[in-house]
Amino acid sequence: MNLKLTPLILAALLSCFSAFAEAPKAADDKLAALRALKIDKGTITTVERDSTGTRTIVKLVLNPAKGSNIHVEVWLPDAEKWNARFLGLGNGGAAGKINPGGLASSSAAGYAVATTDMGTAPNSDSGIGNEEVWRDFGFRATHLMTVVGKQIVRAHYGMDPELSYFSGGSTGGQQALQEAQRYPEDYDGIAAAVAAHCRTPLHAYFLWNEQILKKCPFTKEQDASVIAAANEFMASREIPLAAGKFVSDPRCTAQDIEAVIALARKKDATLTDDHAVALRKLFDGPRHAVTGERLFNGIPLGSSIAASHGHLYLFQWVFGKDKNLEEINFGADIDTYTAKLAPYLNAQNPDLSAFFKRGGKLVMTLGTADSVVPYHASIDYYERVIERMGGLDQVQSFFRFYVVPGLAHGGGPGINQAPNLLEAVRAWRETGTAPFALTGRHVENGKPLWEMTIYPYPMQTGWNPTTNSFKPMEGKRGGVDPIAERFLPAAKE
Numbered sequence: 001m002n003l004k005l006t007p008l009i010l011a012a013l014l015s016c017f018s019a020f021a022e023a024p025k026a027a028d029d030k031l032a033a034l035r036a037l038k039i040d041k042g043t044i045t046t047v048e049r050d051s052t053g054t055r056t057i058v059k060l061v062l063n064p065a066k067g068s069n070i071h072v073e074v075w076l077p078d079a080e081k082w083n084a085r086f087l088g089l090g091n092g093g094a095a096g097k098i099n100p101g102g103l104a105s106s107s108a109a110g111y112a113v114a115t116t117d118m119g120t121a122p123n124s125d126s127g128i129g130n131e132e133v134w135r136d137f138g139f140r141a142t143h144l145m146t147v148v149g150k151q152i153v154r155a156h157y158g159m160d161p162e163l164s165y166f167s168g169g170s171t172g173g174q175q176a177l178q179e180a181q182r183y184p185e186d187y188d189g190i191a192a193a194v195a196a197h198c199r200t201p202l203h204a205y206f207l208w209n210e211q212i213l214k215k216c217p218f219t220k221e222q223d224a225s226v227i228a229a230a231n232e233f234m235a236s237r238e239i240p241l242a243a244g245k246f247v248s249d250p251r252c253t254a255q256d257i258e259a260v261i262a263l264a265r266k267k268d269a270t271l272t273d274d275h276a277v278a279l280r281k282l283f284d285g286p287r288h289a290v291t292g293e294r295l296f297n298g299i300p301l302g303s304s305i306a307a308s309h310g311h312l313y314l315f316q317w318v319f320g321k322d323k324n325l326e327e328i329n330f331g332a333d334i335d336t337y338t339a340k341l342a343p344y345l346n347a348q349n350p351d352l353s354a355f356f357k358r359g360g361k362l363v364m365t366l367g368t369a370d371s372v373v374p375y376h377a378s379i380d381y382y383e384r385v386i387e388r389m390g391g392l393d394q395v396q397s398f399f400r401f402y403v404v405p406g407l408a409h410g411g412g413p414g415i416n417q418a419p420n421l422l423e424a425v426r427a428w429r430e431t432g433t434a435p436f437a438l439t440g441r442h443v444e445n446g447k448p449l450w451e452m453t454i455y456p457y458p459m460q461t462g463w464n465p466t467t468n469s470f471k472p473m474e475g476k477r478g479g480v481d482p483i484a485e486r487f488l489p490a491a492k493e
Contacts, residue, residue, distance in 0.1 A: 030156065034058055037155050039148055042072075054078055055107050058152055062144050067132035070119040070141045073098050074152045075107040083110035086153055086161035087422075088146050088187065090168015090175045091115065094124035094313055095137065112161065114149035116141045118171075124313035128321055131344075135493075138199075138344035139178040146179070146186045163429065167422045169193035170373060170409070173364070177347035180362055182491065184355035189429040191421035192364040194409060198296070198377035199345035200314065200338055201286075201483050204330070205296040205374070208286035209309040211326055216278040222271055223305045226279065229264035230301040231413075239463035239470075241452060246414035247302030248405030249460060250368050250375070251479040257283045260301060282308070285376075285481075289330040293484035297376035300368060303408060308371040314341060343492040348381060350388035352399065361428040362399040363421045363435060367407025369414060375403055376480040382457060383478055392458075396434075400456040404440055415440030415452055437472070 027049075034047045034056070042062040050057050055077045062070040076082070089102045095118035106113040119136030120126050127133040146164075154160050166187045168176045173195025179186050196202055218226070233256070235243040242248045261279050265271045282305065285298030299308050312325050318337050319328065328334075355362070364382070366375040382401045389395050406414010419438035427433045437455060441448045453470040454461055462473030 031056065034152065034155060037152065039151070042144075042148060050075075054081060056156065060148065062141075062148065064140065064144060065132045065135075067130050068119055068136055068140075069121070069126075070136055070144060071098060071117040071121055072114060072141075072145045072148060073100075073103060073116075074112070074114040074149050075103045076112050076153070076156050077107050077110055079157055081110055082112060082157060084159075084162040085111050086150055086164040087111040087113040088142070088149065088164070088166040088168075088175075088179075089113060089115040090142075090166070090170075090172015091118050092169070092171050093311070094120055094127075095171060096120040096123050096126070112149070112153045112157075114145050114152075116145040118142070118175075125316070125321065127313065127317040129317070134317065134341060134344045138341075139175075139182055139347075139491075142175045142179060143183045143186060146183070163188045165189045165191070165422060165425060165429075167191040167193075167425075170196050173197055173373075174199055174345070174347050176362075177364075180352055180355045180360065181347055181349040184352070184358060184360060187360065188358075189361045189425035190363075191425045192362065193418065193421055194366055194370060194373050194407075195347075195364055195378060196373045197347040197381065198483065198488075199347070200342040201296040201346075201377065201487050202373065203311060203314045204286050204334060204337070204487075205298075206309050206311045207315060207325065207328060208296075208330070209282060209299070209305075210312065212278050212281050213305070213309055214326060216274050218275065218278075218305050219270070220306065222268060222275065225268035225271065226260070226264045226305060227302055229267060230260045233260050233263055234301060239461060241450065241463070242405060242414060246369055246406035246412070247300070248368055248414065249403075249475070250300040250302055251476070252301055254284075256301070286330060288334065288484070291484075293486070294481050295330070295334065295487055296483060297374060297480055299371050300374050300376075302406075302413075303369045303371035303374070305371070307409065311372075314345075317341065338487055338489070342487065342489050346488060346491070348384075348488045349491055350381065350384040352385060352389060356389070356398045359429070360398060361425050363402070363425050363428070364399070365402045365404050365407075365418060365421065367404045367409070367412060367415070367418075369406050369408040369412045372409035377483065379403070379457070379478065379480050380482050383482075396456065400435055402438060402454050403457055404454055405452060405461060406442075407440070415442060415454070417441040417443045417448070419454070 041064045044060045046059040058074040118141045164187050173192040174197045176190045176192035177197040234247045283298040286295040366378040386395050406412050424435040437453045441451050455472040458475040458477050459472045460475035462471045464471045
């Protein structure tokens with residue numbers, strides 16, 4: 001069949017061909033525009049389409065000061081897939097690298113998402129004697145990542161994000177609270193999981209435990225015996241699901257600790273008098289060697305001794321790589337360490353009034369079986385916020401805290417799949433639905449074995465035997481030994 005190309009048909013075909021030709025050109029123009037974007041005290045190093053063909057990846061380096069070298073990545077889903085939200089992601093440990101997994105999953109969910117190595121690449125040694133790295137790791141890298149991330153979003157989509165969120169755990173929780181405290185305008189909602197916000201006292205706890213365990217080590221079996229003794233001793237205070245399996249509220253007295261040690265030794269004859277002395281120190285936690293002031297609390301009952309030490313790079317930042325860490329004392333040395341690092345690293349300011357006034361929402365969690373970031377400091381901080389901000393009701397109107405039963409750092413004998421805090425924060429900020437009963441799960445081999453309802457502090461999870469269901473019950477406030485004020489000095493830039 002012969003097809004006669006009339007002028008109208010020919011014009012239409014040429015228009016289609018032109019559109020097909022212009023689409024790649026438009027995409028190339030957008031990439032070129034991003035490559036040409038001027039970044040304050042920074043350089044865009046890479047702009048590329050990823051292998052899925054559904055998003056653009058921007059990599060850059062920020063150098064806000066001599067000695068500062070911050071890597072940032074921003075992943076941008078295509079415009080039709082973007083949910084008009086910006087998401088900042090936290091890092092973990094000493095940072096120093098960027099995790100592409102979180103960027104990939106978050107951008108696939110529709111977020112324009114950014115994260116940073118926090119300025120500690122290639123490893124934690126970058127912070128030795130480098131005050132600029134201390135600033136970056138403490139707060140600056142996260143804020144600058146946020147500023148430049150939004151700049152790139154604006155350039156790419158032609159508009160600002162409608163709302164911005166931050167989500168992080170452990171070190172990412174430190175980043176989260178630094179943002180709420182120092183830069184309340186950065187984010188509309190913040191999710192801070194297992195937050196390592198009380199940074200320098202936390203690492204003093206790591207060192208305290210390290211020095212004790214060097215002198216009196218515990219085998220894996222002995223560690224398990226102590227955990228089992230705590231679970232058994234505390235069982236009478238638990239709901240049926242937890243009794244004898246994990247400790248859902250490890251707050252305890254000195255008499256409780258003595259009873260747990262005695263029970264552990266009764267069940268495990270390999271635990272010696274030296275182990276008993278060590279356990280008393282481990283469960284009590286570090287104090288100043290001269291004044292006796294509280295530096296941090298001890299290992300929570302029912303949590304791992306083995307996981308409670310290490311992570312000593314902050315002391316190398318202050319005292320150098322060659323310093324024998326076993327010789328660091330808890331008097332003058334701790335004073336020096338605190339004075340140098342605490343004003344940069346700690347996220348302890350209880351004044352969240354600016355974040356509250358702008359309508360920000362914050363959800364924070366800690367696990368009761370977590371000996372890497374124990375729950376005490378977060379209870380202490382939340383109580384400080386309550387005191388500073390006008391009472392529990394006022395604080396719970398924008399900031400809710402969940403103590404998750406049996407959750408350890410990345411797992412645990414109790415809840416090991418915590419609730420999705422980002423979803424809870426988004427619902428709260430966007431619909432006004434404040435989180436209350438959240439669901440945690442215990443998962444093994446990818447299959448949920450049981451679920452547990454958790455309630456915002458100070459409530460605890462109770463059990464209704466008539467209906468065989470969880471219920472909220474009144475919990476106690478505080479119950480932890482507060483960290484001495486001088487180990488929580490005011491923040492500084």
